[in-house]
Amino acid sequence: MSENSRTASEKAIVNALTIDVEDYFQVSALAPHFPRKNWDAVPCRVERNVDLILDLLDQRGAKATFFTLGWVAERYPQLVRRIVEGGHEVASHGYSHERASAMTPKAFLADIALAKAVLEDIAGKKVTGYRAPSFSIGMQNLWAHDTIAEAGYVYSSSVYPVKHDHYGIPDAPRFPYLLASGLMEIPVTTMRLLGRNWPAGGGGYFRLLPYAVSRWQIARVNRDDKRPAIFYFHPWEVDPDQPRVAEASAKTRFRHYVNLARTENRLKRLLGDFNWGRADEVFRNAA
Template identity: 45%
Template sequence: MPCQTSTRRGSGRFHRRICLAAPSRYVLIPPAQVFHPADNLLHALTVDVEDWPQSTLDHSLPITERAVRNTYRLLELFGRHGVRGTFFVLGLLAEKFPRLVADIAAEGHEVASHGYSHRAVFHIGPEGFVDELKRSVQLLEDITGQPVRGYRAPDFSITARSLWALDLLAQHGLQYDSSIFPLKLRRYGIAGFPRGIHRRPNGLVEVPLSTVSWAGRRWPVAGGGYFRLYPYALTRLAVARLQAEGQPAIVYVHPYEVDPAELRELAWPMSFRTRVTQGLNRRFVAGRLGRLLNDFRFGPIADVLRQSVPEHGRQPV
């Protein structure tokens, strides 16, 4: 069914065509109105809570106290700005440091699952995926006393070869997933995947990572290495552009990215390329993130979905 043209306008500066129906593979959820940068759109602030050596160098390494200290640094930063976010917590970390998870929840943040071991979804297969999902969700719910509604795959590893994971998430009671980059990159992403928040046929809401279109292609923005690589002015421009489109930005950060000394102090061997790319501009992350929190409104994914998907809050867990 073709898109219909909407005549609604925001401030008079912007208008757009809104897709009211889409192919049966998914249903696009159009914004309630057309936003411009002065409007009060809520963007998603997310944290992937993991320990860099264990998640990146060797999954058999123990989770260290350093990850805890860095997460508290983010909690302090968010507290200073009066914002809450979604913390996708790795099961192994929650198991070793349950007090951290309890403190995250106690400060009003949403706690969601980042899997258990940080092994890629397409490497562990459906059976391993379900085992890790159930284990991590049970851990987090036991610690916080709150239902876990969301999931993000380690290394965004729900790709074209592991889309089966979305059905398994729905089958096991998850309400949303935020694992997919809607463009193909070397290690992850799906070319042509919908950019906006949308509902899958199985009822699961997909919250893709943010991209902007420029010069005929999509570009990843507002998180991780891209947040470190791009100058802040470019990130701000990208988020403002998403806001003008009525699309919430999905911002993500890792606790280790506010720790510029980590790679200098680690004893584990690593390649020069890894040391450079993983350490790039860490010293700027806390300051840039603070500026972003000043310039736009942020909240947890659950609140963003209530803004974008009005019936989301009434769905059973």
């Protein structure tokens, strides 16, 4: 779509682009095949993939937030520094990519505090944002928000207000809101249609559905809700040559590998069709 054909609302609104920095073998669905104790023995591909993303962003003059695992940052500190040098935000994805819903409050605090300390030491910047692996804050562990605030974070983007088999709070607010602790929660973007929330913030849906669907959803949120969207994806989603895990279930293989070869070109279109910035700047005064 040309610049002249874009609507005024699309030109005016800056949306938040976010990247969950983890490697292909660290995703929750593949956890049974890659125990954490063996991660150091698995060849990493995250550095190559993040560098590709940084190049795409630089070409478009776009900024983004990189929710980065502490585990990755410790092993690739120069990658974190390249993110900072590009003018992007470094935020936390926890240290070990363990689901918040699988941890005790004490273990969760230890994980996210360690990640924050590691990232701040490497980046030389204050880390204010956090995203739980697999959006694993739900109705059963809402205490996690208080723990995130206790660890010193200013905002969280850990709730997806949709119905999903692994995550989601369908009745949660669709747009940023303040919690009693003072923490701001920035839900991943949904579109309201036919009395329910539909995923509109990226991830596997961005690969599964035609690009036109994502573009229509984001444009509708910008135009009708007059709100910026928050969109996410992973570095492994631009890596069609990553090793395949044949032992994974058919459902897991489909979700993880569908349309990997198309993601890079779809991201190029997305970067051209909308304006993109860092989550901490886009939502600074949102709640």
